[in-house]
Amino acid sequence: MKKRHYMVLFTLFFAVVLFMAACTDDAGTGSTGDSQSENASGDQGSDEAEAQNGKKTLVFGRGNDSLQLDPSKVTDGESIYVTNQIFDPLVRYKTDSTEVKPALATEWNVSDDGLVWTFTLRDDVTFHDGTDFTAEDVVYNFERWTSSGDFSYYAYMFGSTDEDMGGIIENVKATGDYEVKFTLSEPNAPFLQTLAMPPFGIASPEAIEKHGEDFFKNPVGTGPFVFEEWIPDDKITLSKNEDYFGDMANIDEVIFRTIPDNGARFLELQAGSIDLMKGLNPQDIQTAENDENLQVIRRPSMNVSYMAFNTSKKGPMSKKLVRQAINLAIDKEELMSLYDGIGKPAKNPLPPSLWGYNDNIEDYGYDVEEAKKLLAEAGYADGFNINLHTFANPRPYMPQPKITAQAIQEMLKDVNINVEVVVNDWDTHTSGEDTSYDMKFLGWTGDNGDPDNFLYVLLDKDNANASAGNVAMYKSDEVHDLLKAAQTEMDQEERIEYYMEAQKIIHEDAPWFPIAHTTPPIAASKNVKNYVPHPTGTEPFNLLDLEK
Amino acid sequence: MSLQPNSITNPDLSETKNAKTAKPRSLWMDSLFHLLKSKTSLIGFCIIFILIVTAIFAPLIATHSPTEQSILNQYQTPSSEHWLGTDALGRDIFSRIIYGTRISIQIGVIAVGISMIIGVLLGSVAGYFGKWADQIIMRFVDILLAFPSILLAIALVAVLGPSLRNAMIAVGIIGIPQFARIIRSAVLSVKETEYIEAARAIGAKHGRTLMQHVLPNCIAPIIVQATLSVGTAILDAAGLSFLGLGAQPPTPEWGAMLSDGRAALQNAPWVITFPGLAIFFVVIGFNLFGDGLRDALDPKLKK
Numbered sequence: 001m002k003k004r005h006y007m008v009l010f011t012l013f014f015a016v017v018l019f020m021a022a023c024t025d026d027a028g029t030g031s032t033g034d035s036q037s038e039n040a041s042g043d044q045g046s047d048e049a050e051a052q053n054g055k056k057t058l059v060f061g062r063g064n065d066s067l068q069l070d071p072s073k074v075t076d077g078e079s080i081y082v083t084n085q086i087f088d089p090l091v092r093y094k095t096d097s098t099e100v101k102p103a104l105a106t107e108w109n110v111s112d113d114g115l116v117w118t119f120t121l122r123d124d125v126t127f128h129d130g131t132d133f134t135a136e137d138v139v140y141n142f143e144r145w146t147s148s149g150d151f152s153y154y155a156y157m158f159g160s161t162d163e164d165m166g167g168i169i170e171n172v173k174a175t176g177d178y179e180v181k182f183t184l185s186e187p188n189a190p191f192l193q194t195l196a197m198p199p200f201g202i203a204s205p206e207a208i209e210k211h212g213e214d215f216f217k218n219p220v221g222t223g224p225f226v227f228e229e230w231i232p233d234d235k236i237t238l239s240k241n242e243d244y245f246g247d248m249a250n251i252d253e254v255i256f257r258t259i260p261d262n263g264a265r266f267l268e269l270q271a272g273s274i275d276l277m278k279g280l281n282p283q284d285i286q287t288a289e290n291d292e293n294l295q296v297i298r299r300p301s302m303n304v305s306y307m308a309f310n311t312s313k314k315g316p317m318s319k320k321l322v323r324q325a326i327n328l329a330i331d332k333e334e335l336m337s338l339y340d341g342i343g344k345p346a347k348n349p350l351p352p353s354l355w356g357y358n359d360n361i362e363d364y365g366y367d368v369e370e371a372k373k374l375l376a377e378a379g380y381a382d383g384f385n386i387n388l389h390t391f392a393n394p395r396p397y398m399p400q401p402k403i404t405a406q407a408i409q410e411m412l413k414d415v416n417i418n419v420e421v422v423v424n425d426w427d428t429h430t431s432g433e434d435t436s437y438d439m440k441f442l443g444w445t446g447d448n449g450d451p452d453n454f455l456y457v458l459l460d461k462d463n464a465n466a467s468a469g470n471v472a473m474y475k476s477d478e479v480h481d482l483l484k485a486a487q488t489e490m491d492q493e494e495r496i497e498y499y500m501e502a503q504k505i506i507h508e509d510a511p512w513f514p515i516a517h518t519t520p521p522i523a524a525s526k527n528v529k530n531y532v533p534h535p536t537g538t539e540p541f542n543l544l545d546l547e548k
Numbered sequence: 549m550s551l552q553p554n555s556i557t558n559p560d561l562s563e564t565k566n567a568k569t570a571k572p573r574s575l576w577m578d579s580l581f582h583l584l585k586s587k588t589s590l591i592g593f594c595i596i597f598i599l600i601v602t603a604i605f606a607p608l609i610a611t612h613s614p615t616e617q618s619i620l621n622q623y624q625t626p627s628s629e630h631w632l633g634t635d636a637l638g639r640d641i642f643s644r645i646i647y648g649t650r651i652s653i654q655i656g657v658i659a660v661g662i663s664m665i666i667g668v669l670l671g672s673v674a675g676y677f678g679k680w681a682d683q684i685i686m687r688f689v690d691i692l693l694a695f696p697s698i699l700l701a702i703a704l705v706a707v708l709g710p711s712l713r714n715a716m717i718a719v720g721i722i723g724i725p726q727f728a729r730i731i732r733s734a735v736l737s738v739k740e741t742e743y744i745e746a747a748r749a750i751g752a753k754h755g756r757t758l759m760q761h762v763l764p765n766c767i768a769p770i771i772v773q774a775t776l777s778v779g780t781a782i783l784d785a786a787g788l789s790f791l792g793l794g795a796q797p798p799t800p801e802w803g804a805m806l807s808d809g810r811a812a813l814q815n816a817p818w819v820i821t822f823p824g825l826a827i828f829f830v831v832i833g834f835n836l837f838g839d840g841l842r843d844a845l846d847p848k849l850k851k
Contacts, residue, residue: 423792
């Protein structure tokens with residue numbers, strides 16, 4: 001009898017445990033289900049809300065989340081895409097070119113020696129937090145950018161070093177409430193172009209003080225959109241700036257959604273849950289063009305994708321002959337099939353759309369025998385093992401990074417080079433912590449339409465580091481001298497000469513295997529009007545409109 | 549089951565045979581008979597048989613090299629030249645799937661081998677010695693069970709670094725708890741039997757008792773669990789490879805093939821359909837066979 005009691009108790013206990021397990025399980029799946037439907041209904045909700053009160057919401061789909069919403073600290077396009085809506089630089093690019101137009105500054109002039117730049121600022125601008133914009137704020141921002149080495153774009157563009165944080169900018173002074181004066185240590189030809197870059201957007205000093213380290217999560221600028229919310233790896237929400245001094249936005253809200261997979265993102269576009277997407281798979285272009293609800297828009301080409309050789313690493317990569325041999329051993333024409341018509345083979349680091357492009361350079365071409373000869377000459381006739389770091393998700397300049405890496409892996413087998421393909425996620429790939437790479441895929445979209453922005457940032461010894469700048473660690477004094485000379489020369493014809501020469505040396509030293517220049521396709525719903533993609537890869541959305 | 553069918557089919561031999569082996573058919577023969585009688589397990593067996601034959605004769609069956617690329621022939625539809633079409637690099641999908649069987653079998657055998665050896669060791673020690681050994685081992689096993697298995701595998705690979713070998717180790721480790729639990733319960737029941745008591749009584753040491761007397765009598769659940777685990781292991785490893793944490797390019801691993809072909813889902817569905825089907829059939833094969841084995845080896849389920 002007693003034993004039976006135990007049995008009953010045990011059974012009851014077991015039943016309770018099972019019941020609870022079932023419950024928690026249910027609750028678990030139930031809640032995820034709920035949150036999903038919440039998400040879905042959230043999106044629909046915004047659609048419905050839109051229908052009700054006429055609120056226009058643009059949902060923008062992209063492959064990676066922003067790293068930080070402080071443009072001065074990052075170099076990745078996804079961060080800058082968002083901050084370009086929130087912050088205004090002193091001058092901005094015209095809608096469809098890299099010519100500059102007034103933004104926070106209305107007028108500017110430069111002294112005859114090219115050293116002193118004076119900007120007259122608008123007097124009617126307020127930051128999103130309500131504080132007024134004055135010349136002191138500009139000074140504050142520039143002082144902040146020269147306060148530490150965290151501000152990578154400042155360092156790239158103005159050549160600051162650990163000893164000299166200011167680089168070529170000697171000082172920035174407020175000479176009036178709405179006038180600011182820059183004094184340079186040497187003339188800098190691309191100076192105005194550079195100031196128009198989104199990383200040099202002016203942030204509210206009050207917000208910087210208030211949020212300190214967390215400013216990148218709470219960006220406050222003067223731009224056409226105000227930051228609302230950031231749910232990492234999910235979405236960033238911005239709302240219209242009702243007090244914008246320029247062209248007031250036509251839409252009320254922008255939501256940047258992160259959908260890592262190109263195919264999945266395209267399916268969402270077809271289903272109508274996003275309005276506009278970057279990173280269309282080239283294979284999907286035809287499908288999008290045939291879809292009566294969709295349009296395909298091509299961004300003007302101003303980029304390059306490349307495979308950098310780690311020239312500072314001991315071993316084969318430090319030998320010029322090996323690097324040239326690899327250039328010869330890869331069939332670039334064939335790689336273009338992986339770009340499905342959006343890519344043109346690259347032979348220079350500069351895109352051909354930019355002035356200063358050296359078209360006289362003849363690409364290495366595909367010649368396995370010659371490659372073998374060079375390898376033998378370098379003492380590597382029997383080949384060697386190296387790695388190739390690539391990244392998982394597509395980028396505008398490289399639609400299929402994993403597959404492209406495999407293609408190169410297979411091609412290099414013909415010259416006895418064994419390639420191990422390492423697939424990194426984007427953060428790891430660009431963080432620069434891992435310096436073990438022999439070869440690395442990367443690309444660059446021009447920021448300001450000046451050759452300096454490609455050659456100096458990507459191949460000058462000043463910027464040799466493993467994160468995003470000169471990842472080839474290419475340190476040529478000759479190239480450095482030419483690029484510096486080009487920076488300080490104000491005459492464009494002279495500058496072209498310098499860049500032509502620099503490209504010749506770079507071609508000979510082969511720190512890269514340049515792959516392609518692309519016209520990145522963007523797919524949008526037909527409701528999206530007045531959308532003009534900018535060659536620099538980002539554009540403010542204030543002119544864009546939605547017709548629903 | 550009696551010996552009747554046998555004696556009827558071989559009437560002339562029956563007398564001598566009966567005289568020599570007058571005992572009932574062994575457990576193994578009996579189980580095999582049961583196994584082959586069930587249609588589902590026969591299907592499972594056939595799939596596994598085909599898989600093994602394919603793996604052994606892969607170079608003879610494949611029409612192309614699995615890594616030979618020809619980018620100009622990318623995304624070809626299935627044809628007489630490329631039976632299952634080609635992928636983004638113009639590689640022959642049929643040949644890649646054929647060579648992929650080798651990798652899948654390798655994963656299945658090695659990963660399950662790892663879980664089995666460690667799981668059986670832990671489970672039998674826990675079950676046989678009981679007390680604190682049992683407590684320590686089973687709490688450790690509980691900790692392993694507390695993680696969702698694929699998450700644990702991802703964490704392990706993240707620590708070890710992504711490669712096929714590490715994926716196999718990770719999948720092997722996440723399979724340990726099942727083995728440990730099943731073996732422990734089997735050992736618990738076997739160790740109470742009289743023949744174990746007898747072995748102990750004539751002075752057999754613990755090690756000998758465990759290895760010679762207890763474990764051999766727990767072999768049936770081990771075999772069943774191992775068979776069922778192979779399917780899961782292949783699936784988990786394919787999952788890891790799909791996430792880029794398992795087989796590295798250009799290895800023709802099925803999960804990695806799915807991952808590579810995903811971009812072309814709308815335009816070239818065959819690139820992911822066939823590796824997907826391959827995974828499906830192999831997993832279902834091992835599951836059907838494992839289920840059949842369980843029924844066949846379980847005396848309680850026999851008529």
